[in-house]
Amino acid sequence: MTHPTPLPDLTRPDAGTLLFSEWIVDTPERQQAAADALFDEWQGLATTLRPEAFLQLACFGSDDGRVLLSTALWTSDEEHLAFVREHRAAMVSRIDEALPGIERPGLVRFRRRHTVDGPAVPEPTGTVVVLRAEADTAEAAGGWADAMADALRATGGPGPAHILVSTQGRSVLVQAPAAPGAGRELPVPDGAAAAGVRVGPPRLHRLLGSVTGPRG
The missing domain is CATH 3.30.70 (Alpha-Beta Plaits)
Incomplete structure (x- = not known):
C-alpha cells in the first residue's frame, strides 16, 4: 500500500538493516517523478515477487527540491543483497530510461x-x-x-x-x-x-x- 503517512518505524524489531540512499535529481518536478517511478517499481516487486525480507521503502524530498532520500527497511543485509543482485539493474534501467540524469552517490547501511x-x-x-x-x-x-x-x-x-x-x-x-x-x-x-x-x-x-x- 502506498500512503503519505506515517513516518517509517525505524524501531521495528524485525528491521535488521536500515538502508539510506540519496538520488540527486535537481528540481522538485524531477524529485516527485523519481519518487513515483521508484514507488511503482517497488510496488510491482512487492506484489509479484513478495520478498518476505522486504519491510518498507519510504521516500523523502529535500526542501530545496534537489534530492530524493530513500529509506528502506529489510530483515537483513544478506536478504537485501541477494534480492538486489537479481533485480536492481533492471529496475534502475527502467527508471533511468524514463528519467535520465539521476546522480546516485551510493547507499549506506x-x-x-x-x-x-x-x-x-x-x-x-x-x-x-x-x-x-x-x-x-x-x-x-x-x-x-x-x-x-x-x-x-x-x-x-x-x-x-x-x-x-x-x-x-x-x-x-x-x-x-x-x-x-x-x-x-x-x-x-x-x-x-x-x-x-x-x-x-x-x-x-x-x-x-x-x-x-x-x-x-
Whole structure:
C-alpha cells in the first residue's frame, strides 16, 4: 500500500538493516517523478515477487527540491543483497530510461544505536530533520552518536529522534520529526565529543510516500 503517512518505524524489531540512499535529481518536478517511478517499481516487486525480507521503502524530498532520500527497511543485509543482485539493474534501467540524469552517490547501511523519545509533534507534518556526520574512526563516530543522544535528551526536542551508525562504523545519521513552524536546528555535541567528526548542515525532508512489503 502506498500512503503519505506515517513516518517509517525505524524501531521495528524485525528491521535488521536500515538502508539510506540519496538520488540527486535537481528540481522538485524531477524529485516527485523519481519518487513515483521508484514507488511503482517497488510496488510491482512487492506484489509479484513478495520478498518476505522486504519491510518498507519510504521516500523523502529535500526542501530545496534537489534530492530524493530513500529509506528502506529489510530483515537483513544478506536478504537485501541477494534480492538486489537479481533485480536492481533492471529496475534502475527502467527508471533511468524514463528519467535520465539521476546522480546516485551510493547507499549506506545503518544500524540503530539510539532512539530518544520526546514530546510528540502535536500536528505531524511528515517532515523530518536529517543530520549527517562523518568521523575519522569508528570510535569517534560511536562517541559522537552517544553524545548526540545525551544532547537530545537534555534539550527535550520532538521525538522520537533516531541516531544511526553505519555498518562501516564511521558515518552517523540523525533523524527527528519536525514540528510545524519549527526550524531545522538540532543540538550538536562539541568539545571532546566532536574531535575527528565532521558534521553536515541539518536538512528538512518531507515524506512523499511509502511502499510496504508482504509483512505490512
